[in-house]
Amino acid sequence: MLTLVVLFLTTCQLVPETEPSARGSIPCLPRLPFLGSLPWLGGGLPPHLLFTQMSHRYGPLFGLYLGPHYTVVINSHQHAREVLMQKGKDFAGRPSMVTTNLLTRGGKDIAFSDYTPLWKYHRRLVHNSFTLFGEGTTRLQDIVLSEVDSLCVELLSSEKQGFDPSSAVTRAVTNIICTLVFSATYRHGDAELQEVIQYNNGIVETIARGGLVDIYPWLKVFPNKSLSKLKKCITIRDQLLTRKLQEHKLSRSDGDPCDLLDALLKGQTSGQGQKSSESKDDGITDDHVLMTAAEAFGAGVETTSTTLLWILAYLLHHPEVQERVQKELDEHVGSERTVTISDRGQLPYLNSVINEGMRIRPVSPVLIPHTAMTNSSIGGHAVSQGTRVLVNMWSIHHDPHHWDKPDLFNPERFLDHHGQQVTPSSFLPFGAGPRVCVGKSLARLELFLFLSSLLQRMSFRVPRGAPLPNLQGRLGVVLQPLPFKVVVIPRAGWEDGGK
Numbered sequence: 001m002l003t004l005v006v007l008f009l010t011t012c013q014l015v016p017e018t019e020p021s022a023r024g025s026i027p028c029l030p031r032l033p034f035l036g037s038l039p040w041l042g043g044g045l046p047p048h049l050l051f052t053q054m055s056h057r058y059g060p061l062f063g064l065y066l067g068p069h070y071t072v073v074i075n076s077h078q079h080a081r082e083v084l085m086q087k088g089k090d091f092a093g094r095p096s097m098v099t100t101n102l103l104t105r106g107g108k109d110i111a112f113s114d115y116t117p118l119w120k121y122h123r124r125l126v127h128n129s130f131t132l133f134g135e136g137t138t139r140l141q142d143i144v145l146s147e148v149d150s151l152c153v154e155l156l157s158s159e160k161q162g163f164d165p166s167s168a169v170t171r172a173v174t175n176i177i178c179t180l181v182f183s184a185t186y187r188h189g190d191a192e193l194q195e196v197i198q199y200n201n202g203i204v205e206t207i208a209r210g211g212l213v214d215i216y217p218w219l220k221v222f223p224n225k226s227l228s229k230l231k232k233c234i235t236i237r238d239q240l241l242t243r244k245l246q247e248h249k250l251s252r253s254d255g256d257p258c259d260l261l262d263a264l265l266k267g268q269t270s271g272q273g274q275k276s277s278e279s280k281d282d283g284i285t286d287d288h289v290l291m292t293a294a295e296a297f298g299a300g301v302e303t304t305s306t307t308l309l310w311i312l313a314y315l316l317h318h319p320e321v322q323e324r325v326q327k328e329l330d331e332h333v334g335s336e337r338t339v340t341i342s343d344r345g346q347l348p349y350l351n352s353v354i355n356e357g358m359r360i361r362p363v364s365p366v367l368i369p370h371t372a373m374t375n376s377s378i379g380g381h382a383v384s385q386g387t388r389v390l391v392n393m394w395s396i397h398h399d400p401h402h403w404d405k406p407d408l409f410n411p412e413r414f415l416d417h418h419g420q421q422v423t424p425s426s427f428l429p430f431g432a433g434p435r436v437c438v439g440k441s442l443a444r445l446e447l448f449l450f451l452s453s454l455l456q457r458m459s460f461r462v463p464r465g466a467p468l469p470n471l472q473g474r475l476g477v478v479l480q481p482l483p484f485k486v487v488v489i490p491r492a493g494w495e496d497g498g499k
């Protein structure tokens with residue numbers, strides 16, 4: 001055994017430096033032929049913690065080989081800003097991966113598709129369709145508020161001994177996305193809504209990013225339980241969405257688009273969406289429309305519901321924070337009316353609680369991998385085209401040089417001495433630059449409306465004798481809290497569920 005280890009360690013010194021320009025002087029983990037640095041990445045820690053630990057040894061910027069793929073890991077906000085913003089275009093590419101190719105029909109979506117002119121047009125369409133709901137109308141807010149109301153009623157009539165809030169929260173958030181994507185609103189327990197929730201869960205369970213097939217694509221020829229479950233869920237998803245797409249095609253009108261599917265169908269036949277005869281590109285195809293809708297679910301449901309649950313978990317640990325939010329709500333809104341988005345400026349403490357939740361438990365602790373589209377540099381070190389770049393948001397959000405006691409839940413770090421909101425430069429929960437989250441403003445709107453109404457109408461406590469929620473979390477496709485139970489206590493005026 002010892003000889004093996006020694007052999008192991010000596011061979012890694014012998015690996016010839018085949019890509020000196022790509023390595024530059026960025027410190028790099030040892031590596032072996034074929035395996036790359038994988039033998040040094042064991043130990044069972046999830047990637048965000050492993051990379052944070054390594055940054056203590058190698059510095060905030062280091063390289064490693066995921067099998068054959070040279071990958072740079074970024075752990076400081078300066079380098080993150082350089083890669084995402086200053087040189088955003090240089091690093092806006094995405095690697096091609098087996099699981100995400102399956103999920104998106106080879107990159108016909110927004111999040112995982114490589115950076116091309118068609119992608120830019122496609123992204124703009126989606127972005128515009130969100131603002132179409134928001135700007136100048138209160139439609140988006142009405143959709144969210146109606147789900148918030150039902151969620152409050154459901155929670156207020158829930159089991160008095162304590163219950164797990166996650167399915168109610170997921171259902172509410174899923175319903176919002178259903179309305180935005182294909183104008184369906186489901187009643188509690190609807191079979192189709194249940195189907196959506198189920199296939200989504202299946203995908204979430206099986207797709208956990210960074211699996212071995214994404215490093216060695218040839219592994220996909222071997223039977224693989226989770227890959228086949230993933231395929232099954234994708235088939236169910238595609239059937240449902242194809243049906244919705246057909247319905248939309250039949251009922252199209254010339255007026256303003258009423259949902260995301262409608263907006264994409266309209267975008268297909270105008271501008272760059274059209275198939276151009278001189279180039280190879282097919283414009284926005286039906287596949288693009290389907291994959292965008294599918295992604296809106298995955299991205300819109302997992303992230304928002306997880307963030308809400310993290311914030312609830314922290315509020316259970318910090319009842320004083322919960323009380324202070326409620327005090328702020330009582331002072332500025334009261335209990336006589338619904339909180340609306342126009343109250344956002346008046347509720348700096350609540351906004352800080354939301355920010356602190358996203359800082360301390362970012363749903364995406366390591367951002368989706370970027371790739372260098374051209375030869376470029378990071379922190380003055382040369383980085384060659386094709387290099388993969390991982391931004392470790394976890395270590396940026398827990399950097400002790402920028403955050404005092406980073407492991408402490410303390411919303412006040414987002415307030416200045418006058419109680420005004422501030423946004424520290426080490427806070428990038430949605431990423432930044434050309435690949436910044438498309439759903440950012442929708443997400444912020446939802447988080448605000450959900451938390452303000454929930455805390456206006458009820459208080460959350462740990463059930464008698466139950467433990468406080470575990471704050472460690474579990475990394476699947478996003479960083480999730482482990483299941484926990486709450487008791488809901490109606491606040492004055494909300495004892496019967498609603499007014």
Ligand code: STR
Binds near residue numbers: 302
């Ligand atoms: C969740 C499961 C699913 O059904 C579809 C998707 C596609 C979009 C993914 C989403 C996933 C997980 C969270 C992601 C999102 C795109 C942006 C978001 C990765 C896999 C984050 O970056 C947090």
